[in-house]
Amino acid sequence: MxxxxxxxxxxxxxxxxxxxxxxxxxxxxxxxxxxxxxxxxxxxxxxxxxxxxxxxxxxxxxxxxxxxxxxxxxxxxxxxxxxxxxxxxxxxxxxxxxxxxxxxxxxxxxxxxxxxxxxxxxxxxxxxxxxxxxxxxxxxxxxxxxTAGFDLASVVPARAAVGGAVTVRGRLRRADWDRDAEVPQQGTTAYLQFRPAGSSTWSTLASTGTDADGLLSLNVPVRGPGAFQWYAPGDKWTGGALSEVLPLRVDAPESHPGR
Structure with missing residues (x-):
């Protein structure tokens, strides 16, 4: 040889x-x-x-x-x-x-x-x-x-009421070895996960694909306090990625004396 x-x-x-x-x-x-x-x-x-x-x-x-x-x-x-x-x-x-x-x-x-x-x-x-x-x-x-990674991750508003809705956003990028840079990863499926307050278990709420700029956005109903994160599993050529944890605070229901 x-x-x-x-x-x-x-x-x-x-x-x-x-x-x-x-x-x-x-x-x-x-x-x-x-x-x-x-x-x-x-x-x-x-x-x-x-x-x-x-x-x-x-x-x-x-x-x-x-x-x-x-x-x-x-x-x-x-x-x-x-x-x-x-x-x-x-x-x-x-x-x-x-x-x-x-x-x-x-x-x-x-x-x-x-x-x-x-x-x-x-x-x-x-x-x-x-x-x-x-x-x-x-x-x-x-x-x-x-490698791949998320940035620009956010939940808006970060505080909401049960029954309301929030918008969770993010951007998925990956390494471009040809250009020594990180570039948007388009056309890739990512999963939005939620972990209720006091729990250590994440569950998948929905999935969506990245656009030409690698951006993601989902509107989801608020059922209680906890945290969101984005997850992309990767493939044969690109590693998986997790976003930062995005806390969600939930307002307590209004009290109505006399009821």
Missing amino acids: VLCAVAAIGAVAIVLVPATSPETSRGDTGLVSVVVNHGRTVELGPAETRTVAVEVTASDRSGIRAVDPIGLWGPNYGALKVGPMSCVPLDAAGTTARCSGEAVIAAGSRALFDDQAGTWFVDLRIRAADGDRYVSKNAAGFSLKR
């Missing part, structure tokens, strides 16, 4: 493109597991750089010598290098080892583009002490997504 360097990005990241190779696995070398970012989705904001852990567990009767080379590749020729892997035996016989390294993923300086969000894969070669090897271009997959 050969990983061909094609560009150096900034001072820390080197972009690699997996090259076609006739190399195949041989012997009893086996892959036990591959974990990227501790099994969690990697989400990057505009111009953000993150260092993520890459962990490979492998076995061979003769012991594991190294995991090299190893890289990450994704949609539209996305490719990243994983730094040197350090291997530690997990059993007394030394037949199973866990090898750990790190990858630097940068959304700034045009190192990563919007159309490269989605499912990424680990391309690796595991080398055993006796010359055996395990080779895979799809050893494991993980999600790399653009």
Whole structure:
């Protein structure tokens, strides 16, 4: 397997493109597991750089010598290098080892583009002490997504009477890696949730879609005090988002002496 360097990005990241190779696995070398970012989705904001852990567990009767080379590749020729892997035996016989390294993923300086969000894969070669090897271009997959977030969230009026109505607004934006900025996320469904005062449970009241400016607005009846929040679940390319909590105060009913 050969990983061909094609560009150096900034001072820390080197972009690699997996090259076609006739190399195949041989012997009893086996892959036990591959974990990227501790099994969690990697989400990057505009111009953000993150260092993520890459962990490979492998076995061979003769012991594991190294995991090299190893890289990450994704949609539209996305490719990243994983730094040197350090291997530690997990059993007394030394037949199973866990090898750990790190990858630097940068959304700034045009190192990563919007159309490269989605499912990424680990391309690796595991080398055993006796010359055996395990080779895979799809050893494991993980999600790399653009961050999303709400702003301009409000409830108007913030104080109302039972039986009245309030308008809850917000704006949904997401990272634009191409422009190193946050931009409106249009045509996306978001859910308005409510939590009654004294409760810890949120329930969904309604859903609506964002307009061309990422704006949301819903009119809802007032049934009691509590708080609202907006929720967008995200998708394969964009992370989920929660707005700030928006308290709603409710006026006590007017008293009518003599009734």
